[in-house]
Amino acid sequence: xxxxxxxVEAAATAVRAxxxxxxxxxxWALRDCTFELPAGRVAALVGANGAGKTTLMTVxxxxxxxxxxxxxxxxxxxxxxxxxxxxxxxxxxxxxxxxARLNTVWDQDRAGRWLExxxxxxxxxCGRLSGGQQAQVAFAVAIxxxxxxxxxxEPLANLDPLARRExxxxxxxxxxxxxxxxLLSTHVVAELGGVxxxxxxxxxxxxxxxxxxxxxxxxxxxxxGPRSDVPPALGKVVEARHRGGQSTFLxxxxxxxxxxxxxxxxxxRPVTLEDYVLAQLAATRKGLKG
Amino acid sequence: xxxxxxxxxxxxxYLQLVRQVREGLRLGWLSPGDxxxxxxxxxxxxxxxxxxxxxxxxxxxxTGLVEARQGSGTFVKAGLGTADPEVMGxxxxxxxxxxxxxxxAGLDDEDIDALVRSVLSNDGEGVAVR
Numbered sequence: 001x002x003x004x005x006x007x008v009e010a011a012a013t014a015v016r017a018x019x020x021x022x023x024x025x026x027x028w029a030l031r032d033c034t035f036e037l038p039a040g041r042v043a044a045l046v047g048a049n050g051a052g053k054t055t056l057m058t059v060x061x062x063x064x065x066x067x068x069x070x071x072x073x074x075x076x077x078x079x080x081x082x083x084x085x086x087x088x089x090x091x092x093x094x095x096x097x098x099x100a101r102l103n104t105v106w107d108q109d110r111a112g113r114w115l116e117x118x119x120x121x122x123x124x125x126c127g128r129l130s131g132g133q134q135a136q137v138a139f140a141v142a143i144x145x146x147x148x149x150x151x152x153x154e155p156l157a158n159l160d161p162l163a164r165r166e167x168x169x170x171x172x173x174x175x176x177x178x179x180x181x182x183l184l185s186t187h188v189v190a191e192l193g194g195v196x197x198x199x200x201x202x203x204x205x206x207x208x209x210x211x212x213x214x215x216x217x218x219x220x221x222x223x224x225g226p227r228s229d230v231p232p233a234l235g236k237v238v239e240a241r242h243r244g245g246q247s248t249f250l251x252x253x254x255x256x257x258x259x260x261x262x263x264x265x266x267x268x269r270p271v272t273l274e275d276y277v278l279a280q281l282a283a284t285r286k287g288l289k290g
Numbered sequence: 291x292x293x294x295x296x297x298x299x300x301x302x303x304y305l306q307l308v309r310q311v312r313e314g315l316r317l318g319w320l321s322p323g324d325x326x327x328x329x330x331x332x333x334x335x336x337x338x339x340x341x342x343x344x345x346x347x348x349x350x351x352x353t354g355l356v357e358a359r360q361g362s363g364t365f366v367k368a369g370l371g372t373a374d375p376e377v378m379g380x381x382x383x384x385x386x387x388x389x390x391x392x393x394x395a396g397l398d399d400e401d402i403d404a405l406v407r408s409v410l411s412n413d414g415e416g417v418a419v420r
Contacts, residue, residue: 270300
């Protein structure tokens with residue numbers, strides 16, 4: 001068992017995990033986790049509660065030592081944990097001063113702009129801000145450190161729908177401007193379309209799927225039709241549902257073949273990210289996989 | 291122009307952008323010479339990933355509808371040629387006949403819509419029109 005945290009050489013890869021594993025006592029929270037995240041991507045880390053998302057991010061951020069395998073990140077990392085930590089007795093301005101002192105690179109304007117955008121008062125102690133405002137302070141400090149890779153654990157939790165949309169848009173603006181790579185974990189899968197372009201799906205500490213989101217979804221299709229034990233076209237059934245006289249299949253199409261044509265009573269529709277994630281998670285729960 | 295993304299649609303976000311540009315051309319509120327919004331504008335106004343916008347613009351460029359001019363942006367190059375009016379008229383007449391026949395057979399609008407969609411989706415494009 002070797003444990004190495006090494007810098008990634010290839011400029012095109014921002015984050016790399018090689019057979020990564022982390023154990024708490026005798027229970028593996030993460031196992032055999034291997035993937036590469038290209039630079040400049042916005043990756044969504046998705047999975048059920050307890051799937052190992054936080055463990056993976058903490059290991060990748062270098063805050064937790066893996067028990068197996070290797071992790072590498074190209075450049076500087078900023079990590080905002082789920083608790084969005086701030087010092088209660090520091091004012092917002094003092095939090096920024098701390099950011100400036102603790103980071104080798106610091107962009108005060110960038111951090112300040114973020115806070116201004118969300119109307120966070122600089123002179124107020126963090127302990128007297130709302131949960132959502134505290135989150136904005138934590139984001140501002142992370143953005144101010146000009147990271148090459150920004151990791152956010154559940155950044156959208158506890159934000160109202162408008163703030164979720166605004167944080168997402170601002171974040172994507174920062175990505176467009178700086179070319180940084182983002183890895184964010186979330187349960188709000190339905191809001192990820194067009195936001196994330198890369199998916200990492202974890203279940204029970206293992207990586208179920210990973211890769212370019214559009215390519216992944218394009219390889220899947222939903223068929224609905226008369227009750228049947230098998231779908232109307234060849235492929236791996238990810239999920240099958242039967243209700244009364246109707247059957248619905250979510251199918252992974254075989255690679256390198258033209259898209260099958262289904263006729264007659266069958267209808268097909270493209271798969272949304274939500275369809276895909278829910279089907280995969282349901283399949284692992286039923287023990288159809290691994 | 292402002293793009294909008296329907297996140298519950300199974301259509302990939304970049305294709306939604308492509309479709310909206312084509313729709314703009316077809317409906318006439320985009321014409322050759324017009325400049326498409328910058329990637330950053332789209333990111334800020336629609337909350338989509340810059341990679342998604344770039345992918346959409348590349349796709350439009352590949353089909354010859356727009357061109358990227360170094361340093362000044364992406365411009366509409368060609369209109370979406372609608373077919374010859376005579377051909378359109380003929381198609382319309384035949385479609386009207388077909389619709390009449392469908393109604394006589396007892397199909398309502400929804401049935402007709404579903405039938406058209408299933409023919410369209412089996413016609414190679416494989417993407418349902420919402």
